[in-house]
Amino acid sequence: MGEVKVLGSWSSPYGLRVQWALGLKSVEYEYIDEDLLNKSQMLLKYNPVHKKIPVLVHNGKPIAESAVILEYIEETWPQQHPLLPKDPYERAMVRFWINFLDNKDKVAPFITFFIGVGEEHKKAVNEAKELLKLYEEQVLGEKKYFGGEEIGMLDLAMGWMAYFGVIEEIVDVKILDAETFPRLHAWIQNFRAHPVIKKNLPDHDRLLQNYTEKRQRFLAYSPHTENA
Amino acid sequence: MAGELVLLDFWPSPFGMRSRIALAEKGIPYEYREEDLRNKSDLLLQMNPVHKKIPVLIHNGKPVCESVIQVQYIDEVWHDKAPLIPSDPYQRAVARFWVDFIDKKIYELGSKIWKTKGEEQANAKKEFIECLKLLEGELGDKTYFGGESLGYVDVALVPFYSWFYAYEKCGDFSIEAECPKMIAWVKRCMQKESVAKSLPDQEKVYEFILQLKKVFGIE
Numbered sequence: 024m025g026e027v028k029v030l031g032s033w034s035s036p037y038g039l040r041v042q043w044a045l046g047l048k049s050v051e052y053e054y055i056d057e058d059l060l061n062k063s064q065m066l067l068k069y070n071p072v073h074k075k076i077p078v079l080v081h082n083g084k085p086i087a088e089s090a091v092i093l094e095y096i097e098e099t100w101p102q103q104h105p106l107l108p109k110d111p112y113e114r115a116m117v118r119f120w121i122n123f124l125d126n127k128d129k130v131a132p133f134i135t136f137f138i139g140v141g142e143e144h145k146k147a148v149n150e151a152k153e154l155l156k157l158y159e160e161q162v163l164g165e166k167k168y169f170g171g172e173e174i175g176m177l178d179l180a181m182g183w184m185a186y187f188g189v190i191e192e193i194v195d196v197k198i199l200d201a202e203t204f205p206r207l208h209a210w211i212q213n214f215r216a217h218p219v220i221k222k223n224l225p226d227h228d229r230l231l232q233n234y235t236e237k238r239q240r241f242l243a244y245s246p247h248t249e250n251a
Numbered sequence: 252m253a254g255e256l257v258l259l260d261f262w263p264s265p266f267g268m269r270s271r272i273a274l275a276e277k278g279i280p281y282e283y284r285e286e287d288l289r290n291k292s293d294l295l296l297q298m299n300p301v302h303k304k305i306p307v308l309i310h311n312g313k314p315v316c317e318s319v320i321q322v323q324y325i326d327e328v329w330h331d332k333a334p335l336i337p338s339d340p341y342q343r344a345v346a347r348f349w350v351d352f353i354d355k356k357i358y359e360l361g362s363k364i365w366k367t368k369g370e371e372q373a374n375a376k377k378e379f380i381e382c383l384k385l386l387e388g389e390l391g392d393k394t395y396f397g398g399e400s401l402g403y404v405d406v407a408l409v410p411f412y413s414w415f416y417a418y419e420k421c422g423d424f425s426i427e428a429e430c431p432k433m434i435a436w437v438k439r440c441m442q443k444e445s446v447a448k449s450l451p452d453q454e455k456v457y458e459f460i461l462q463l464k465k466v467f468g469i470e
Contacts, residue, residue, distance in 0.1 A: 094344070119315075
């Protein structure tokens, strides 16, 4: 169905969402990895407004913003592995939660968990746990996946949780533990085990090394760093 | 298909206006309920426990929150009347991209214009105009962002016009002088009854902002 390109970044959950969606629908694509510290001319041409990944290019026409791209993929390849329910109300609920978890205020606690220290870090831990509780109890509930019996669009949006363990390893603090969040924990195992997802998960060791370096850089420049 | 439809709203909210316009475009009757945001109703807190914000669209007792999701929902349920979202997947993606852009930029920058002063305000004004110019580029020579009829981007953007006068007074600048194409587009939209009836008077909004500034202790 024409030529598909994805501009992404190996560890970005936003880019991975797009790759996973295409994989689930068995759509072939060319993947182009972007160095976000040295953005390509192609990226700047295809996403002049935000200059960010992911960008999907279909038959030469670019689409930016992961949530927008996912809707496009669902509409363009509707038959294989549908990612949205048919009922308009249920679709509205999926969109609500994707919008919710992508909101910068809802992402912030997890970022601060990674690079914050002291009081700021403690506060982030609490906020993150509140959010995880909401996701576990109200959004996932008793279901196997957020999408029900099969992986849906909301599962892909929640995909960052699938490798959050590496962040916890680096920070040496566990918040997404099996005892407190048994359902999310089970979800992570199921999600990671799916053949399409398994093929496209960032390498653990590479994440560990890369993110450890990233964290060290942030802590070195942070005005809040507590002196050892 | 209509069933019982209630919109919990607050008259100056540009987000509420989006749903008002969408429902009016499609000629769908609904009950409008004004919320006092300093004294939120039990219904609002029950229907939107996560954000506790308006607008909330309640259809047959089930709440849909977030204005862009409401507009998409309205378009999907009442798909045979005045479609707002394009039918072509690529055009839909383009429309969704620009609505996302409007949501990321316009409200926040507009808020900075009336809330701040000095350099912060100057920067906000500059960026605000840049964003409107980008949107003018996207509009091009079309009558509406949706082409010949009102579309998703039009519905998402035009409500902010009711706040333009307030931004201009607080920021001491003219939006029309900087973005004449945008104002020309606004005027075309305002000729539609669905838009004209959904937007409050700009002077009223300005008075409201002045009151807010007093409450927040902003000069």
